[in-house]
Amino acid sequence: MTTPVYRTPTAPLDARVRDLLSRMTLREKAGQLNQRMYGWDAYRRTPDGRFALTDALRAETERFAGLGALYGLLRADAWSGVEHGTGPGADDGAELADLVQRHVLDSSRLGIPALFVEEVPHGHMALDGTVLPVNLAVGAGWDPDLYERAAAHAAAELRARGGHVALVPALDIAGDPRWGRTEECFGEDPHLAARLTEALVRGAQGEPAEYFAADRAPVVLKHFAGQGATVGGRNSAESALGLRELHEIHLPAARAGIRAGAAAVMAAYNEVDGLPCAGNRALLTGILRENWGFDGLVMADGLAVDRLARITGDKISAGALALRSGVDLSLWDEGFTHLEEAVERGLVEEAVLDAAVARVLRLKFRLGLFEQPYTRRTPLPGGGRELSTALARRCVTLLHDRAGLLPIGPAVRRIAVLGTHSSTTAHQLGDYTAPQRPGTGATVLDALRALAPPGVLIHRGETAADLAVLVLGGSSARTADAEFDANGAARTAVAEMTCGEGVDLAGLRLPADQRALFDAVTATGTPTVVVLVQGRPHAVPELADRAGALLTAWYPGPWGGEAIAEVLLGHTEPTGRLPVSVPRSAAQLPVHYNHKDTEYGGYADESAEPQFAFGHGLSYTSFAYGPARLSGHTVEADITNTGGRPGRTVAQLYIRRLRTPVWPRTLELRAFQGVDLAPGERRTVTFHLDAAQLAQVGPDLTTAVLPGTLEIRVADSSRAALAAVPALLRVDG
Secondary structure: OOOOHHHOOOOOHHHHHHHHHHHOOHHHHHHHOOOOOEHHHOEEEOOOOOEEEOHHHHHHHHHOOOOOEEEOOOEOOOOOOOOOOOOOOOOOHHHHHHHHHHHHHHHOOOOOOOEEEEEOOOOOOEOOOOOOOOHHHHHHHOOHHHHHHHHHHHHHHHHHOOOOEEEEEOOOOOOOOOOHHHHHOOOOOHHHHHHHHHHHHHHHHOOOOOOOOOOOOOEEEEEEOOHHHEHHHOOOOOEOOOHHHHHHHHOHHHHHHHHOOOOEEEEOOOEEOOEEHHHOHHHHHHHHHHHOOOOOEEEEOOOHHHHOHHHHOOHHHHHHHHHHHOOOEOOOOOHHHHHHHHHHOOOOOHHHHHHHHHHHHHHHHHOOOOOOOOOOOOOOOOOHHHHHHHHHHHHOEEEEOOOOOOOOOOOOOEEEEEOHHHHOOHHHOOOOOOOOOOOOOOOHHHHHHHHOOOOOEEEEOOOOOOEEEEEEEOOOOOOOOOOEOOOOOEOOOOOOOOOOOOOOOOOOOOOHHHHHHHHHHHHOOOOEEEEEEOOOOOOOHHHHHHOOEEEEOOOOOOOHHHHHHHHHHOOOOOOOOOOOOEOOOHHHOOOOOOOEOOOOOOOOOOOOOOOEOOOOOEOOOOEEEOOOEEEOOEEEEEEEEOOOOOEEEEEEEEEEEEEOOOOOEOOEEEEEEEEEEOOOOEEEEEEEOOHHHHOEEOOOOOEEOOOEEEEEEEEOOHHHHHHOOOEEEEEOO
């Protein structure tokens, strides 16, 4: 008997896909495009502690004679209800994955394996998975190389546990900090987001290749596109997004990820100029496939296809619209379950269906699932804690130290540590985090006690001290009593939850009880250091004015308390730089550094400038930047450590367009470098400007190097760049 081409490992990949597709029925094809189930409904724990498959899984595989993809088999959180004791841990996740895969293969006439799709927002969202700092903290680190290593570790954990595909936020730009998902953004700048998205793709997927290594995972970059631009910072709301803003701000990270080889993107919930992303052919086919040449997979966000019924009239036509527009794989939708009927009714051509199925099958072949459908029994990779802590150290940002309180010196013998955030790791973790085992991580309080010099007393809640460390901020911690929408977003905020998907705020001030605590502590006259642990930039004018020193660590992960304590005590230097502008109040919004270069006037009742500018961050030493020098397209600048301690600065190169065919922005970040300098050391940093860095979106919305004149400025923040001595570059195009 001749082995089918699709079963022949040495056959060309495209030939294998074509051969398998030619053997499939319309029902089987439709099944490959459905990701209908919640993975935690596919199994139950038995009394003896093993796993048993559910009738729900059997019904799903019978419906389509197999299974295209399964979401969240290993997911654990308050929404899924999976916790330690009921869900798969590090030691038996692969066993569960193999049990489900064996059933899928037995149910498939052609032996087509399923894709196991998992959330990996800041580490694999599974029991015993390594939790990393959230994206906003990664953005504050300005360190793509470190993030690439962390992404590789997360992918290796995912594959060792039996997962295949990683859903990772990367593309959203923080346009309004009232949005609860701001923590999932790398920041407000498209260049910073693009460089970190590239690092994510390189780390998780490895070098571009036809097949993925056993310890690498294809990524689904989300969300495409413009979700950070929704009106009022409200999740999934309409957007006031023009096409130029879309191309200049919200598409560069996606384009960078595609160029790096990203296997898939997720169509967002929002609409662009009246067209929902999941039904937006101009976006998913015109820009993504035809203009950029993307040949990977497009997945819809959860229930986004069914939402299209609002404009099509029913879910069958909604599924057909999404498929015609460019969606290949649904997520929990009913609409795609009727694709067989949609083809038979002429709502969508079978050729369009075939193209989507081919992309799903191609990804399965690239993962090697036809040769090795079961999990390779390899040990979980080590070093997760070290990588998480390294990212946390990198993100801690010193905003000001007007009273000269930091690092904490030998004269301080009694430290009062206050605030709920000081004694719990739950507030350090961010949204999309699995339950943690007791004792995992380090709080700020415990880390200070462990690291402080002998004889220094660390008290909790006492103000009779030489110094108060007040830890405030937000929380994305979810609890079992929360109410959730069908897509997992929080329906109502519970306990201290002030951030996360579905938790949008009208204002940006800290909660009233935290402001009252700050007032009470500072009223004692005790010198006070405030540390913000948060998932969005809160407006904190009182802290800017009255705290002796102010730091932010975003959501730094389980061991973030250790990183914060190390910085406070001077064991490590503060190296973070702001990935977003920090507003003075919500009334100012929007506030971002790269606004259009118009007369950006103030208000009659307050300044229009941010409290702290994009790129800002102080060190325990000082740096002097020389003027930018230009030779061709090579830019140099001298940086000197003028203080008494070693330190790290982030040299940021901005361009300011003078002569240009379209209205320019005030500044645009185009390159950055981390520079470590010893006291008194001087170093020349060099940037090479290539076509991608000089390009701009032209009058016709295409991106190219256009003739014009640019100022090149190198500084340590966007605000400092406005005062930096520029070099002049004329570009011929």
